[in-house]
Amino acid sequence: MYREWAPDSRLAGRVACVWSNEATSAMTQLVVPDGCVDLIWGPKGALVAGPDTGPKPVRMAPGARYTGIRFRPGAVGDLFGVPLNNLRDLRVPLSDLEPIAELSDLEPPTAPAEPEPSSGPAGGRPPEPFSDVVQRALAVRLRAAPGPDPAAPAIAEALRAGRSVREVAWDLGVGERQLLRRSLRSFGYGPKVLQRVVRFQRALRLARRGVTAAEIALVSGYADQAHMANEVRRLAGVPLSRLLDQPGDGSA
Structure with a gap:
């Protein structure tokens, strides 16, 4: 439990x-x-x-x-x-x-x-x-210990909202290489991987609320349902429906 x-x-x-x-x-x-x-x-x-x-x-x-x-x-x-x-x-x-x-x-x-x-x-x-x-x-x-990058929450939220890596770097006033370094330090992986992860987690939360697959794909920033299905399998190894059947919390 x-x-x-x-x-x-x-x-x-x-x-x-x-x-x-x-x-x-x-x-x-x-x-x-x-x-x-x-x-x-x-x-x-x-x-x-x-x-x-x-x-x-x-x-x-x-x-x-x-x-x-x-x-x-x-x-x-x-x-x-x-x-x-x-x-x-x-x-x-x-x-x-x-x-x-x-x-x-x-x-x-x-x-x-x-x-x-x-x-x-x-x-x-x-x-x-x-x-x-x-x-x-x-x-x-x-x-x-030295604290986290104060821009980390904004980076994650912008990528979760569908902003491109280039747009996020522009918003922060840094180059894409510097954004990569800051992302690696803050999250453990680069902004493109982070974008896939936060988008996947958003899709999972919406699915748990009973939102339809088509709406999830649209709201979460996927090109279409097929794109979402491929990304979910890539990150989770199983379809989205299998994750919903799993007991407990799969992110722990």
Whole structure:
């Protein structure tokens, strides 16, 4: 069962949510690109899930539990001490990343039986001691590390809205090569890949709301339904309809 909570207020500007996912039976969770980076505590220890460019199937045994912190796209900054594109499509132990290695020694949290009421978008407070221990330690590390590119949210939003790479570079007053460098640093991949990922995620959100395929393709900026179908298969490995049938959250 997949659940989300709003992050601690100290992390809200950088972190999208904290989450847990527990398998009630043997299953394979398909993780798909979402432009995010996660810190994950699971059966094999604590790790960083770098920005993905393709599907990552995760086999989960009955009772297996994963808990994570999901960063907003472009919000990681220099937290890990290595270029973000070096972590692309990888799962790296936290203990291998010196600036946050200490987090790997913290015990994973135990989720409450029921989420507590909250006015936050994720609905509910983080499970203890996640909020008191892990998030406090992460907030300290974030304050010590160089922060994210302040233009990162605007880059992602412009590409999500259908602006071309050239138009985004023009809007920022930079050349396309500089935009490429800034995108690699902020998101782990270049603006063209980022554009495909954010467009795919927009299509997935609309599909989950019951929007028709034709309207999704039009609103999300695809040339047509065939273009959308090809892009979805390229990023997720399965048709859009298969993603809707998947239990839990495929972006974690």
